[in-house]
Structure formats: C-alpha cells, structure tokens
Amino acid sequence: MARRILLALVGLLISLGSTAQERPNIVFMMADNLGYGDLGSYGGGEIRGMPTPRLDRLASEGLRFTQFLVEPGCTPTRAATMTGRYSIRSGLSLALVRGTPNTLADSEYTMAEMLKDVGYDTAYLGKWHLGMDPQSQPHNQGFDSYFGILNSTDEAQFAVGMKRAGYEPSKSERAYVWEGLAGRDDAARPVREYTLDERRTIDVELTDRAVQYIAAEAKGSEPFFLFIAWTRPHYPNLTSKEFEGKSTIGIYGDSVMELDHNSGRVLDAISDEGIEGDTIVVWMSDNGPWKTMVWPDGGSSGPFRGELGSAWEGSIRTAGMIKWPGKIEPGESNGMFSAMDFMPTLAKLVGGQMPTDRPIDGIDQSDWLLGRQDHSNRESLITFIGGDLVAVRWRHFRIYLQDVVQAGNGFTRMGGTQANRIQHNGYPKVYNIAQDPREEYDVGAPESWVAGQYMKVIQQYLATLKGHPNPPPANLTDF
C-alpha cells in the first residue's frame, strides 16, 4: 500500500510538474480467440468469406504488427497484458475454468493502476477471465468501473446445460453478467444471468456503453483509459440478429463481421467526438484460434501451425495493431512485439511508472513506435504452458524444449517439467519460422549454434526467479 501511495504521488508530481508530458486517451480493444489468418489485413477477411473493412482501415491508419506475440490462451495473455509480465509470474499461465484456485492477486500492479496513478479515468468493459475473487476483479485492479463477464463466453451454455440435466445449481455455479464500481463495491454485483441469448447481444451492449463512455469522457478534463474486451469470436459464436448469415462460412464468420462492425462503432465514436488525434487505439487478439474442439466455430492461424493451447506459432502469433495519429507512422512492421510490451510502452508514453520491486518482462518499445529508432527492442520470448517452460523464440528461430503434441484440442506433454532435464536428452527441436512457417523441418542440427543464444534467454529468465519464485501454477497435471 505504501508503494501505491508513493507511486500515486510520483504520478501526481509528474502530471503537475511536467506540462510537456502528453497524456493521450487510450482505447484498448482485445478480441477473443481471433487467429492470425482471420482479418483482411492479415490475409483473411474477404478471402475467408468474412470481410473486415473497419479493422482493415484501422490497420492502414495505424502500425500493424506482423510479429505480434502473445501467450497460448485467454487467461495467460490477459494476465501478461495487464501486468507486463509473463503470466506464470502471477500463477495464471493456464486458462481459468470454474473451480480453478488461481486468481489475479491484489499485489499485482496492473496497467489500469499504472494509468490511474497518473490521473487517468479508467473503465473496463467485457470479458475479464483473471479470476472471480473480489481482489481480482477489474474495479479492484485499477478500473473505476466494470461491466462484463468474469469468466469465459462458453459459460453462456451453463443455463441450458444445467436445465437438460435437471440440475438446480447454486447461484455461485451460474454464469452472470457483472458490474462493479471502485470504492463502492467490494465484489462485483450480478446484473443478470449470462445465457445464450445474452451471448448474442453482449457485445452490442459493450459497444453502446463504450460509445457513451467516450462521449462523456471526451468532455472531461482528465484523459481516459477504456479497455474493451470483446467476447467475439470466441465459441459459441451466436450473433445478434443483424449479423446472422452475413458471412459465407457460418457463425464464426458472422461473428468476426460483427466484431469488425462493433470495433468500427467505437472508432467512429472517437472521431465523432473530435479526439482522434489525442487518442491511442490498440487492437489485438489474445491468442491463436480455437479450432479442433469447436469446428466449424473457429478461425485460422494463417500460414502458421497449431492453435490456442499449444506452443506452436499459430497459438502465440496473432493480430495486433496500434494507432496514434501524427505520432506513430502508419504501416506494417515485422519487429517483434509482445502483448507484455504495451504496459511499459504506454507507461513511457504517458509518464507512468513500472514497478521496480519485481521482474518485468515487457519492454518499453516507445522509441520504435515513435520512429526514434527503426527496430524493435525485443528479440526473444518464452512460452510457458502451465508450469512448464516449453518453447523459446530467439529472433526467427523457435526452440522447443519439450514436445507439445496436439491431441484433439488439447495437448499432451512429453517429457518432464524441467527444461534442463530435457536439454540433457539431446538437442531440442529448432524451427526457422521465416523459412518454415508451418514448423515441419527441425533444423536443430544444422543450426546448432542457436543453442548458445536461446540458453542465454533461459538463463536470464531463471536468474529473475531468485528472490521472486513463481506461485504454483494451476496446472492440473502438475499436482
């Protein structure tokens, strides 16, 4: 708490003392399970029977990342984005399902807290998926207000399923739409049950609320940070009436088109209020597509292999873009950008502070985004699944320390949980992701020099664990 007060004072001093410090509004939109190959600007869109004109326009007006890297699932990427750290550091490296003990701790310092501490008004709309404990909820993690669903969209099926089973669930076993206000509510309050009908319209309600929020905040004196976590195109992709049958590929395409439309309404609200030039827009997906288990209600990972839940590139490379008119040059870049990089980058841009009492894995990329240097500051990324360090990216090489073989939708890990143990079994698998986007040809032997490089990445990570051990992962196979 002392740290928080100190940071708040620092933020206040900065915002008072430095008139040169810009504090643009930030509208941060996150899609759910949209794959690399889904949007038009990423080689999908019309080709896939689902045009995405609004997001394609955003891509052309902003900087589109072609090497935007995330974690292998909803909860992990959301935890990483919100904290600027690998999700394993907060015990959130697997998707949370009902009954999972792990939850976002009060001690985590979130992107919202960072922005709040420099005077931003903050709001969260949509899916949270970082735990149901009151301490974990958005309005207790730096957001002034919260409206949305606490877990995943597939919980919309609960009511129907329970009815079919003749089961009378307790209130805590049902799925709800929730809302919460910082300072008023300890735990969020259920608004209404989250049913399949609600699933059809929830994003329309998120959009309406976003438009209202932007209109109200545009007249205020403080900048605002609005985080919209869309529920689309996560299974089950039932849409509102207007979008039924809009695409040629069924409900997944219809849902992507509705996602495009709703994102466009938010962008329109920003320009309608005349604050386009003062507003940073981030738009990203949280991970690769969910496909095998939910087909045909799933997307495409484009040229890459695999889907969500695995460590293949198709799981951890997805769509991501940022727009700031007049500041960030429009175009596309193949520089490596991690979802974790947003927090330290935004902190730098608006005069916020990152905590210094814990390891931070996100990298400040502001010099690159603002054109002060021509390259990304990132050249590596580690991928964890549950408690396991599974894969390392170093430049255009992908190194697998453990085999993660997809079996149906899930994955079966082969080998133990310690990276070093696997090392001794021989060379790990190495793929050149530029040469071989589908990761079919192991180049571990001809490119054995890469070992020295990825081991540095691992050693740097392992060094951060001294004094900062990870909490136990909610990994059901690691009991």
Place this chain on the structure above:
Amino acid sequence: MARRILLALVGLLISLGSTAQERPNIVFMMADNLGYGDLGSYGGGEIRGMPTPRLDRLASEGLRFTQFLVEPGCTPTRAATMTGRYSIRSGLSLALVRGTPNTLADSEYTMAEMLKDVGYDTAYLGKWHLGMDPQSQPHNQGFDSYFGILNSTDEAQFAVGMKRAGYEPSKSERAYVWEGLAGRDDAARPVREYTLDERRTIDVELTDRAVQYIAAEAKGSEPFFLFIAWTRPHYPNLTSKEFEGKSTIGIYGDSVMELDHNSGRVLDAISDEGIEGDTIVVWMSDNGPWKTMVWPDGGSSGPFRGELGSAWEGSIRTAGMIKWPGKIEPGESNGMFSAMDFMPTLAKLVGGQMPTDRPIDGIDQSDWLLGRQDHSNRESLITFIGGDLVAVRWRHFRIYLQDVVQAGNGFTRMGGTQANRIQHNGYPKVYNIAQDPREEYDVGAPESWVAGQYMKVIQQYLATLKGHPNPPPANLTDF
C-alpha cells in the same frame, strides 16, 4: 494453315479498320514454383526473411488477385496459359521430364500466335517446358524469337551428375541454353551447356535481354508482346553473387529476392522508355511451391494445404497480378481468375481472336478488369492430374472426386481413373476453402446440396469432349 491465314487476315483488317482498337504492349512475367505465401503482398516477404519490395509495389499499382488459380505443375500451367485451355486438352497435364513423349502440338493456337495475328512483335525469354520437338518450340509457336531453356531448371544438375557417374552422354541427353528465330531456325540452336554456373546467372541474362528488347521495341511502330519465364525460384536456387546470403532463410529466399530485383529491372525499363501507360504487365507464378523433396530450397503455400503436384489448394492457388495504368483500377480482388483467362481476356482487349474450332476453357474477364462489372465471370475450375479429373472448385467449395494423398513430394492416387466410378463409392470429399483454408474438415454431408452444382461443371466439361477427345496423357501410371 488455312485457318491461320484467315485469322491473320481478320487481324490485319481489324488493325487497319478500327483505329479505336487499342494495342498496348504486353509484358508477361511468370515465376517458377513460387508459392502463395512467398511475396510480401501475399503475407510473406519480410515476414519470411526475404523482402520483395518491387513486386509489392507492382501489386499496389495493379490489380492483385487473391484467388488466382492455376494447374498443379509447371508444364500444365504453361500449357493452359499459352493455349487458354485445360492442359489435358493438349496432352500436357503432367510435368515433362526427359523421355516424356508428349509435346505441344503445332495445331495448338497459342497466345503468341493470337497476338502475332493482330500485328504484335513477339519474343520469349526463359524456361519453356512445353516440349523439345521443333514444332513445340517458342519460335514455332508464335514468338519471333526465343532465348532460354527448353526444359526445367533442375536440368542444370545434369552435367555434374553425369560427371560423377563417369558417364559420357550424347548431345541430346545434355541440358542446353537455346535460341531460335522464327523463319530462320527450324529447331532451336544450342547456345551453351546449361550448368550449375549458368543456373546462377541465367535470369540476369534474361533480364538484360528483356531490357534491351523493351528499349528497342519502344521505338518501333508495332506493339510488342514479351514473355519472360523466370527460372526462379525453382530448385536448385543458386543465385548470382550479388544475392548470395541476402535473405535470412538461405538460397530459396536469396533467389526470391533476386527474382524481385530482376522483375523490378524489367518494370524500370518500361517506365524508363516512357511506355508505362501503354503497357499491360502481367506477373504470375505457375503453381504452388515445391517443398518436401527439395527442402529447404522451397517456398510456402501460405494458409493453404499442400504443394505442387497435388490437387490441394496450395498447389493451385498462387500469386497473380495485372497492371494497366489508367485502365485497370489498382487494388486487390478475391474474384476467381484462372491462368487460362489471360489469353481470351487479352484477345478481347487488343482485338485478337480466339479459335472457334475447339473447346476454350479460358474466360474473357475484360469487363471485370476494366471495371464495367464488379465481379469475375468465373465461378468454377477443374483440376486434373495426368489423365484424371481429380477435383472441382465451385465458388468457395472444393470437391475431391478422388483422393490424392501426398506421399513425400509426389502423390498416390486412391481409386480409379474415372470420376463417375468414384462417385458411386459415396459422397466425394467437400471442403469450404474460405472456412477451412487448410482443408481439414470434410463438409460433404452438411453441404450435400453442393453435389448438384459441381456435377454441372463436370457435365459441361464432359460435353466438350464429344468431338474433341483429349490426347493420351503422359501419365506413367495410366499405361
């Protein structure tokens, strides 16, 4: 011959009688085994460690097809492009290797003959691969002049291989660079042996000759048709010195970058001569990548499945674009365009005539290209392998009448050679290529209504065979 004279007279009358008829120059470039996912504008380029700035610029200045469809190999697509007909009609539906009996017949009427007949100067530079018989060679098929290799680039390996085996081949067994002049040479004359050293520089020589040709022709009174059949990025991708190590992915990437550079030099020559506005530029690849057998010297089929030689989408969808400043609106389109469509489309644009005494499978797409209608005239395509009708495309559905299972680089056909025979075994496999670019989910049952549609396509094709039977295919498994 009587028909040819008649057509020539018709052409002459048109070119004299109608001053309104435009006759733009045509520069037609064809890459060899470049995959859908290789160029920057198709989601490759820098992402793949091999930037392609010149071809990306061409894509932005012209119309880029995202559904450009070809046949499953070098010879088939070249035959189809050159005749406006499925290659099976000329017996060229398999790649020609040494000893193959099939060859382009004198009776075929080529794109070059069509343009020659309306007064174009014509020249062919590069790989031919439509047969070594004198009757088949470019300078006997409508081109005023020819310089290049008659077969495939992998023959550059002949000399070394023969030497290792201590074998003294006859002249006819060696590989050569050839040249021929219409009216002077019956058979083309060997210029020099085509060796691995020649393979490094042949495309530079093609470029130099193309630049010279364009400079000379720009001063002439007749329009010109220059066909450049690059040898890149076909295995083996040895490059000229300047491009060694240019990419981050080895010789394949180096070769694609050299291809980009050489194509750029041709485009520069067109603008340097001030004829950019009077010149149609076509740039296409002949088929999907060659991968498994030649790895790492092969490309990517992007989001699609399979490679050259198969009937999967990755074999038959590749890069294709057309530029005509002031006439064809720049942009991209997902309309279906077949390599066979170029000949009738160009015929319409320049007042040429397509033969009426034989089935023509290419479709005149001029109204679409010139913006007189907003859609392609094509909604189906058949894919043959050797003598077999293997697959049908109808709109966004892909229908497989026979299983073609990739085994190593080649394919093993399961089932007989008659489409109807397979029909009776049950529903064929059906994939929705928009929903499922990687063709993993057979939707033959839920989309069984599609059967009535693709059967129409097959019946229309079968009807054309009455009176015009196909010659025997050079299909080694069909003896």
